[in-house]
Amino acid sequence: MEAVIFDMDGVIFDSETLVMETWEEVARRHQIAHIEKACRKCLGTNAAASKEIFLKHYGQDFPYDDYKKEMSALFHECAAGGQLRQKPGIKELLAFLKEHQIKTAVASSTRREVVCRELEEGGLLQWFDGIICGDMVTKSKPEPEIYVKACEVLRVLPERSYAIEDSYNGIRAAYRAGVKPIMVPDLAEPTEEMEHLAVGIFPSLIYVKEFLEKEIHAANNDES
Numbered sequence: 001m002e003a004v005i006f007d008m009d010g011v012i013f014d015s016e017t018l019v020m021e022t023w024e025e026v027a028r029r030h031q032i033a034h035i036e037k038a039c040r041k042c043l044g045t046n047a048a049a050s051k052e053i054f055l056k057h058y059g060q061d062f063p064y065d066d067y068k069k070e071m072s073a074l075f076h077e078c079a080a081g082g083q084l085r086q087k088p089g090i091k092e093l094l095a096f097l098k099e100h101q102i103k104t105a106v107a108s109s110t111r112r113e114v115v116c117r118e119l120e121e122g123g124l125l126q127w128f129d130g131i132i133c134g135d136m137v138t139k140s141k142p143e144p145e146i147y148v149k150a151c152e153v154l155r156v157l158p159e160r161s162y163a164i165e166d167s168y169n170g171i172r173a174a175y176r177a178g179v180k181p182i183m184v185p186d187l188a189e190p191t192e193e194m195e196h197l198a199v200g201i202f203p204s205l206i207y208v209k210e211f212l213e214k215e216i217h218a219a220n221n222d223e224s
Contacts, residue, residue: 164182
């Protein structure tokens with residue numbers, strides 16, 4: 001094992017829930033129907049892809065940019081200054097990987113400015129060897145570009161790397177890049193497709209740490 005690459009929203013931070021809650025508030029203010037359905041389609045996608053999903057769902061005249069700006073203001077009001085809840089086990093997992101000299105990166109569909117700010121405010125930025133974001137690639141998840149780039153930045157082989165994801169699009173992107181996907185479900189429940197693509201599906205990062213401990217132990221035994 002050479003590296004572990006993390007999605008951010010829904011994996012490192014409990015942010016997918018907050019995104020949903022703030023979109024629902026905007027929907028209440030403006031009487032927008034079926035907002036949860038549109039949001040769920042956007043899980044794991046970058047800003048451009050999310051906009052296209054909303055326009056397809058509500059029509060090309062839907063004032064997405066105005067509503068997104070309103071949602072973002074609500075989100076950052078709730079998340080600013082390190083208020084964003086971290087997923088259980090993230091710090092322990094990062095410390096474990098550092099102890100075993102395994103490289104780490106974030107591969108998030110969110111913009112780099114937001115990713116770096118949230119990681120820094122959460123005291124996690126220094127744990128990562130690379131940060132690859134949605135505005136640094138041309139094709140959004142489920143396309144593999146972001147994971148291919150993450151492996152290039154870390155200088156690791158995809159087949160010797162793991163990806164931790166919560167969304168279907170994230171799992172698909174990692175798999176297509178040749179990275180071993182691990183699913184930790186958040187808003188999206190595992191499907192038969194996810195069970196086929198992922199090397200493991202675990203309820204939290206605490207269980208992911210146990211899984212990777214066994215992987216390292218097995219690899220060490222093979223070498224000895």
